[in-house]
Amino acid sequence: MAADLADDCLLAIFAKLETSDHNAFGLTCRRWLAIQNAARTSLTLKPCYNHHSSSIYSSYLPRLLARFPQLHSISFSGCPKLPATALRMLKESSQHLRSLAFHYCTDVSDKALCFLFAGCSRLVSVVLYRSSISDRGLEVLASSCPGLLNLNLSHCAAVSDAGVAALCQNCRQLRVLVITSCSGISGHGLADCSSTLESVEAESCPLTVDGLRAAVSGGGLRYLSIAGLRNWAGGSGSLAVIGGGMAAGLRVLNLRLCRFMGDDAAAAIAEGCPRLEEWNLGLCHEIRLGGWSAMAARCLSLKVLHVNRCRNLCDDGLAALQGGCRRLEVLYIQGCPKVTALAMEAFRLARGAVLVKPEESVYIGPCLDALFKVVTRRGTAIAQAHLTSEF
Known part of the structure; x- marks a missing residue:
């Protein structure tokens, strides 16, 4: 009976088998082994x-x-x-x-x-x-x-x-x-x-x-990920080009280790990228109260924010974030010397729905995992970005 089946019928049967049965399929006979090989x-x-x-x-x-x-x-x-x-x-x-x-x-x-x-x-x-x-x-x-x-x-x-x-x-x-x-x-x-x-x-x-x-x-x-940007010749406001209007659809931005990132650039990006959902600003030491306040007021879609080891994030900056970014779900924060335990506790009490945690080794893209899977007509999954922490 099975010998009378066409190859395309056998291929359809093979595709519906459990993974553990695939090898057993090819042990039946040479023809079925050829079908198994063709299906790979x-x-x-x-x-x-x-x-x-x-x-x-x-x-x-x-x-x-x-x-x-x-x-x-x-x-x-x-x-x-x-x-x-x-x-x-x-x-x-x-x-x-x-x-x-x-x-x-x-x-x-x-x-x-x-x-x-x-x-x-x-x-x-x-x-x-x-x-x-x-x-x-x-x-x-x-x-x-x-x-x-x-x-x-x-x-x-x-x-x-x-x-x-x-x-x-x-x-x-x-x-x-x-x-x-x-x-x-x-x-x-x-x-x-x-x-x-x-x-x-x-x-x-x-x-x-x-x-x-x-x-x-x-x-x-x-x-967009430009973490660890090397030999940057622009000033602290030069990264504002990201918020110039051409990246209005940006959802994930990784600026980790961009230590020259300043208030002007932070404000420009916050205003020019209204759909931003995840923003990594770890070790961006030049962002001060003006930058954090601009983010709190304009990042209305932000869900995940990384502020690890930002030396100039202070209690007032955290309070500004506490009063803004209403869709925030996760705040990665550790190693910020100007943030006191009292300010952290106030943030947790006011924003109980926000998960506050230290940085993880693999951190970017938890809210957009599907974004970087490009599927062709034949169903080939192409790419997914994974970035790892350096500190």
Whole structure:
């Protein structure tokens, strides 16, 4: 009876099985094993920490690609080198491939990445964490994959604003861009970004004032993280460009460790970003009573606020927050030397519904977890931002 069923019927049956029964399905016969292999859409290769790792990848990777011909998502971690046979097979299966991830693949050359991207026109999600990608590789990726939605370039030392500009010009549907710790990116390449760009993570980047203005110029930004901003040449009010009107839809803003953040910038952002729901101001020492009062009066949508180790948050500033921010749900506060225990107790009594707690190791986005999950027509979940505390 089962032998008379068409392959699509068997695939439908396999999809409805419990996860624990998937392996048993393939043990029935060779045909059912082929159905099980065809149903697999993702593959994650973990790193091999020994001197034979290169030969292991060279031997098994082509076999895995041949066994699972319908892969939509492949993740490499610590891969020493991609053998030529594997590159060729990846290109041959590119009609199905939607997501590629390279974590710590420092030995995969820029030339190999260019060869691969040139044949993978349907990619929507690419992770190149600590890879050897260069501006040339980004140009090839941008021209080959105009439908790209998510790109992670964290710790890619060889990329610059020229590569980011190529992405912005060609990938007009880009939604999530991570450029954390890219020392060659000042933000100018984002000047032509599309209104679809919703999430930019640029922690520890040497952004300029014009570069930050370019990052918000698309008008569609909902998440922005510039924590630990490096070599900032602007004054304490320069961050006011975020509140200049182009980021009015911003929901989550991470300015942790931006010690030069002042009252003027805080007031401008509070007024120019009325939909802000989570704001991290940890270690922003230059915000004083004027800034806290402006936030209390204008941040009407704020649900989560981080004020850890803010040296100039005093009792009066906390009292201002106590009387404003009426939708506040969580206040992360610790290490504020000018806030007395009496002021903290008064805040708790007046705002009993607000959860007051110290900073957590993973903190950003509890109210917007779904925001950074971009789902394609084939149901591929693309990105979710997680930022970790440094202190």
